[in-house]
Amino acid sequence: MADEITLLDFWPSPFGMRVRLALTLKGIDYIYKEENLQQKSDLLLKSNPIHKKIPTMIHNGNPISESLIMVQYIDETWPKSSSLLPSDPYGRSQSRFWADYVDKKVYDCGRRTCFAKSPEEGDAAVKELLECLKVVECELGEKLYFGGENLGYVDVALVPFYSWFYAYESFGGLSIRDECPKIVAWAKRCLENESVAKSLPDQQKIYEFVVTMRKKFGVE
Numbered sequence: 001m002a003d004e005i006t007l008l009d010f011w012p013s014p015f016g017m018r019v020r021l022a023l024t025l026k027g028i029d030y031i032y033k034e035e036n037l038q039q040k041s042d043l044l045l046k047s048n049p050i051h052k053k054i055p056t057m058i059h060n061g062n063p064i065s066e067s068l069i070m071v072q073y074i075d076e077t078w079p080k081s082s083s084l085l086p087s088d089p090y091g092r093s094q095s096r097f098w099a100d101y102v103d104k105k106v107y108d109c110g111r112r113t114c115f116a117k118s119p120e121e122g123d124a125a126v127k128e129l130l131e132c133l134k135v136v137e138c139e140l141g142e143k144l145y146f147g148g149e150n151l152g153y154v155d156v157a158l159v160p161f162y163s164w165f166y167a168y169e170s171f172g173g174l175s176i177r178d179e180c181p182k183i184v185a186w187a188k189r190c191l192e193n194e195s196v197a198k199s200l201p202d203q204q205k206i207y208e209f210v211v212t213m214r215k216k217f218g219v220e
Contacts, residue, residue, distance in 0.1 A: 005030035015067035017160035099157035166203035
């Protein structure tokens, strides 16, 4: 019986982009269902009753939540395609460490950069964001990708945030290209991959989404 995969998602979510990218890289067909986060579907609430969050993936009736867990699940369930995680235990541990760093640091700093309610709050967020990106840039070093010669787990975890870079720059008053040129060059290299290009929304579209949300939240 063919696999049936449904992804419950919200298009601007960098976490959802990860899952879409992993599935696309593996050549896996799936059903995409856009969620209204103000009125979540019964399927989402049933499939992810603890967190009630997107993305949630349903594989042959079995729900999986948390984007990094989903990416690992996809990598393990469809191993015939090129692996996202390294084959050796130490390499896998390092990939998981850096993906977790992205989750805990980059997302939060970026969110605060876009939605800061005071100049002081915004300045602090921008400072932290740049510090985080420079740490990640140092880890990238001279490699083509975090996975080495090929896209890997950390690349899949981080590259969705590139869609948000223009919003970070616009509302944070910074230039990521100037501050972290290797990260921008890496992201553009990732976008040369057709699967990445298909999975990430345009930066302008994300910017317009943030403008709408800032108005909704009363952020000037």
